Amino acid sequence: MLLTVEKLEIAFGVFSPVDDVTFSIDRGEILGIVGESGSGKSLTATAIMGLLSRIGGQIVAGRICFDGAELVALPERQLRRYRGGRIALITQNPMTSLDAMMRVGPQIDQAARLHLGLDRCAARTRSLELMADLRIPDPALVYGLYPHQLSGGMKQRIVIAMALAGDPELLVADEPTTALDVTVQAQIIQILVELVKRRGLAMILITHDMGVVAQTCDRVAVMYCGRVIEQAQVNAIFEDARHPYTQALIRCIPRRTMTRGSMQPIPGMVPNVADQPIGCRYNPRCPRVADNCLTEIPGLRIDTGDHGVACHMADVA
Amino acid sequence: MFLFILKRLILLVPVFFVVSVVVFLIIHLVPGNPIDNLMRAGSSSAQRVQIAAKYGLDRSLAEQYFVWMSRLVTGDLGTSIIQGRPVGALIAQNLPYSLQLGGAALLFSALTGITAGVVAASFHGTRLDDGISGLILLGSTVPSFWLGLLLILIFAVWLGWVPISGARGWTSLILPVIAAGVGGIALVARVTRIAMIETARQDFVMLLHAKGLSPLVIQLRHVLRHALVPVVTILALRIGWILGGTVTIEYVFARPGLGSLLIRALNQRDYPLVQACLLMLAMAVILGTLIGDIVQAAMDPRQRQARS
Amino acid sequence: MRTVRAMPILKAMTSVKGSVAGFYLLFLIGSALFAPWLSPYPYDQQDLTIMNQPPSLTHLMGTDEFGRDVLSRMITGARTSLSVSVTAIGVSVLSGLILGAACGYFGGVLDRTVMIAVDLTWSFPEILIALMLVAIIGPGLQGVVLAIAIAYLAQFTRLTRTQVMVLKGETFIEATVNLGAGHTHILFAHLLPNALAPVLVAAMLATGDAIILEATLGFFGLGAQPPTPSWGAMMSSGTAQLFIAPWVILLPGLAVALTVIFLNLFGDAIITALDIRTKLREA
Numbered sequence: 001m002l003l004t005v006e007k008l009e010i011a012f013g014v015f016s017p018v019d020d021v022t023f024s025i026d027r028g029e030i031l032g033i034v035g036e037s038g039s040g041k042s043l044t045a046t047a048i049m050g051l052l053s054r055i056g057g058q059i060v061a062g063r064i065c066f067d068g069a070e071l072v073a074l075p076e077r078q079l080r081r082y083r084g085g086r087i088a089l090i091t092q093n094p095m096t097s098l099d100a101m102m103r104v105g106p107q108i109d110q111a112a113r114l115h116l117g118l119d120r121c122a123a124r125t126r127s128l129e130l131m132a133d134l135r136i137p138d139p140a141l142v143y144g145l146y147p148h149q150l151s152g153g154m155k156q157r158i159v160i161a162m163a164l165a166g167d168p169e170l171l172v173a174d175e176p177t178t179a180l181d182v183t184v185q186a187q188i189i190q191i192l193v194e195l196v197k198r199r200g201l202a203m204i205l206i207t208h209d210m211g212v213v214a215q216t217c218d219r220v221a222v223m224y225c226g227r228v229i230e231q232a233q234v235n236a237i238f239e240d241a242r243h244p245y246t247q248a249l250i251r252c253i254p255r256r257t258m259t260r261g262s263m264q265p266i267p268g269m270v271p272n273v274a275d276q277p278i279g280c281r282y283n284p285r286c287p288r289v290a291d292n293c294l295t296e297i298p299g300l301r302i303d304t305g306d307h308g309v310a311c312h313m314a315d316v317a
Numbered sequence: 318m319f320l321f322i323l324k325r326l327i328l329l330v331p332v333f334f335v336v337s338v339v340v341f342l343i344i345h346l347v348p349g350n351p352i353d354n355l356m357r358a359g360s361s362s363a364q365r366v367q368i369a370a371k372y373g374l375d376r377s378l379a380e381q382y383f384v385w386m387s388r389l390v391t392g393d394l395g396t397s398i399i400q401g402r403p404v405g406a407l408i409a410q411n412l413p414y415s416l417q418l419g420g421a422a423l424l425f426s427a428l429t430g431i432t433a434g435v436v437a438a439s440f441h442g443t444r445l446d447d448g449i450s451g452l453i454l455l456g457s458t459v460p461s462f463w464l465g466l467l468l469i470l471i472f473a474v475w476l477g478w479v480p481i482s483g484a485r486g487w488t489s490l491i492l493p494v495i496a497a498g499v500g501g502i503a504l505v506a507r508v509t510r511i512a513m514i515e516t517a518r519q520d521f522v523m524l525l526h527a528k529g530l531s532p533l534v535i536q537l538r539h540v541l542r543h544a545l546v547p548v549v550t551i552l553a554l555r556i557g558w559i560l561g562g563t564v565t566i567e568y569v570f571a572r573p574g575l576g577s578l579l580i581r582a583l584n585q586r587d588y589p590l591v592q593a594c595l596l597m598l599a600m601a602v603i604l605g606t607l608i609g610d611i612v613q614a615a616m617d618p619r620q621r622q623a624r625s
Numbered sequence: 626m627r628t629v630r631a632m633p634i635l636k637a638m639t640s641v642k643g644s645v646a647g648f649y650l651l652f653l654i655g656s657a658l659f660a661p662w663l664s665p666y667p668y669d670q671q672d673l674t675i676m677n678q679p680p681s682l683t684h685l686m687g688t689d690e691f692g693r694d695v696l697s698r699m700i701t702g703a704r705t706s707l708s709v710s711v712t713a714i715g716v717s718v719l720s721g722l723i724l725g726a727a728c729g730y731f732g733g734v735l736d737r738t739v740m741i742a743v744d745l746t747w748s749f750p751e752i753l754i755a756l757m758l759v760a761i762i763g764p765g766l767q768g769v770v771l772a773i774a775i776a777y778l779a780q781f782t783r784l785t786r787t788q789v790m791v792l793k794g795e796t797f798i799e800a801t802v803n804l805g806a807g808h809t810h811i812l813f814a815h816l817l818p819n820a821l822a823p824v825l826v827a828a829m830l831a832t833g834d835a836i837i838l839e840a841t842l843g844f845f846g847l848g849a850q851p852p853t854p855s856w857g858a859m860m861s862s863g864t865a866q867l868f869i870a871p872w873v874i875l876l877p878g879l880a881v882a883l884t885v886i887f888l889n890l891f892g893d894a895i896i897t898a899l900d901i902r903t904k905l906r907e908a
Binding site for chain 3: 332335336339340343346347454455457458459460461462463466467469470474554555557558559560561562564565568569579580583584588591595598599602
Binding site: 111 | 519
């Protein structure tokens with residue numbers, strides 16, 4: 001496995017918005033992490049990048065193991081060599097992710113110069129190649145533009161080029177298309193999937209869109225209230241979802257066969273971090289609550305088919 | 318860019334007009350007959366007639382303004398009542414000293430202020446940040462003339478490192494620049510610190526960290542560049558404020574310059590000289606603001622494009 | 626109602642820096658109020674046999690070039706400096722409130738004209754504006770009060786205007802308008818009271834600046850005329866004795882600096898207590 005996250009717990013002061021998160025991913029694989037906003041998926045991504053301290057959080061338990069190295073214990077200076085060099089981040093909002101006062105080309109160069117030791121000229125050549133690779137028209141022209149002169153889709157391609165510049169093995173894409181127009185979304189996702197397959201990268205794709213997951217991912221981890229509640233191969237999730245939350249999520253995917261009013265939204269709201277229910281965190285919204293659901297948090301149990309679920313009632317139903 | 322500068326210059330015309338009217342009116346708003354205010358006490362009546370004719374004091378205010386203004390444009394600023402010399406010559410003699418001190422103080426306060434702000438922001442929330450913020454507060458609360466006197470007492474009188482006063486040699490510039498710059502340092506440091514902290518919270522900074530860049534590079538090459546925009550804005554707005562501080566300092570250090578000229582003229586009620594000094598200082602403020610505006614527009618690519 | 630109004634000040638006093646600053650300011654106001662009774666000597670009593678004496682038990686802060694007791698002059702000087710700055714800022718706040726409220730509420734030509742004037746004065750240093758005004762009015766305490774008041778007018782006008790404009794858009798004001806309330810009623814009963822807190826805090830901070838400005842003008846010999854002491858005037862007449870009697874200059878300057886620092890700290894504590902930091906920054 002390229003990356004293994006085990007029993008990860010993240011704390012902000014007294015709160016633990018992420019708890020007991022476990023998953024792993026290998027080269028050439030795309031792992032989808034799905035969940036509503038506030039489910040802790042972005043925080044998990046931030047933790048993998050080693051950037052939690054930047055936003056005031058910290059890892060209090062668990063391991064993040066990348067290619068045999070334990071990242072949690074690593075000092076900042078060594079962590080920097082992984083960031084951008086071996087693990088790269090693609091952020092949510094391309095509008096705010098680029099330095100508005102710097103031409104986009106040099107922003108791509110930075111990672112290559114830092115991690116691959118290229119000089120200015122070689123880095124530029126590499127950036128231009130990357131840009132052409134990402135189907136940016138007229139790379140030489142775009143190289144010298146400022147972010148405000150580019151469209152949202154173009155900016156996101158620049159962000160992706162920035163991520164690829166350091167020749168990473170793992171891409172962490174945190175909702176890479178949320179801020180974009182629907183037509184552009186499909187293009188960006190397609191570009192990302194192609195990249196992963198062609199270069200043999202691993203990618204963690206964080207999204208709240210089950211449709212995107214179905215089309216792109218190999219494996220899926222579903223998060224709810226800071227915990228992974230189900231994970232499996234993508235087919236297994238769609239054909240045999242065992243957690244009631246996953247089942248509800250799948251029912252929320254719009255289909256062509258749907259008639260007016262047949263969409264079933266999940267009742268209730270995601271509880272606040274400061275006000276988590278006792279027992280299974282899904283119990284206020286769950287259609288099949290047993291007694292122990294109200295007292296005991298279910299752990300993730302993984303069966304022989306590598307299908308894990310955290311639900312007391314999974315076998316009953 | 319050229320068009321932008323031109324537009325700003327045109328906008329300055331009404332500002333200059335208003336300022337010049339106010340300065341012109343000083344002589345008429347002061348209690349008493351304007352002629353008396355333009356003359357040494359006990360002058361002969363022949364001189365009175367001469368002065369009255371020169372300034373057209375028998376004509377309407379608008380005409381008088383026009384006469385005054387057209388003389389001004391040709392460089393005739395009138396004659397100092399007390400010193401009896403052309404005001405233009407006095408100004409020309411003193412202006413270089415003021416420019417020297419003002420420029421040095423501005424540079425000193427900008428560089429020191431930005432450095433202090435960057436250090437405070439980079440160590441945000443630590444003792445170092447508290448310490449710098451405390452010094453900043455101290456700097457903005459101490460009257461600059463008092464600081465000047467204190468510096469004279471310590472470094473010139475007790476330690477004897479630098480000359481006490483005057484404007485001979487560059488060592489005589491050290492204490493005045495420090496005393497005049499402290500208020501500016503406080504202002505610049507405060508703005509830099511806040512702008513740096515706010516910029517560091519933006520998304521793009523997170524992505525820079527994700528690239529693996531060192532915090533030093535990120536702070537200096539990216540965050541500071543963004544933070545400098547509001548810093549330059551505030552410097553542009555308050556350039557006059559820093560220049561105004563030099564008025565006081567010149568007086569304290571007995572340096573020649575517009576400030577000491579103005580204070581002396583005020584105390585002696587030498588109104589033509591007062592008018593000229595105020596006009597020059599006001600023009601310095603206006604031009605300073607203009608330069609600040611241009612620098613600010615040149616720094617930000619978004620504005621550069623929108624305004625060119 | 627009265628207790629509610631006093632709450633922020635009491636709350637500000639609960640923090641360490643707020644209480645230290647508060648007690649210093651109380652002490653200062655007290656000495657200014659009771660100056661004639663607190664001074665050990667009359668402030669203008671000259672005794673040329675004890676010129677420029679360093680601090681001693683009989684003269685705690687020493688004597689000046691005329692043998693006058695510096696402590697007594699400091700106490701009376703506090704009275705002058707404080708009353709001048711507080712009066713000036715008071716005049717400035719009052720005019721700024723009226724002007725700013727009118728601009729923010731009515732808008733239009735009035736607003737544009739006033740804002741041009743405000744922007745114009747904004748870029749000029751207060752000391753320059755004050756000097757210009759003293760040139761017109763002439764030296765003396767009245768001139769200084771007026772000069773300071775006008776120099777800070779722009780700040781309060783702008784702050785009030787912003788507050789009123791923000792409040793004007795809020796639902797409860799619209800509701801009052803719909804109920805048929807008149808302009809004066811809305812302005813004085815609803816808008817101004819709500820805009821008051823940030824303006825008053827800004828006024829407190831400006832009082833510190835005004836004390837410095839008063840001291841500077843006094844130092845130039847343009848403020849209080851002898852023998853009336855003010856902190857600035859004391860330093861002005863003391864310049865000549867800087868080398869032989871530095872305490873005559875250092876002590877009043879220290880008093881100015883301390884007062885301004887504590888005004889800032891207290892203002893800061895009140896800002897925290899009222900939670901209006903963002904409102905102040907908007908303007």
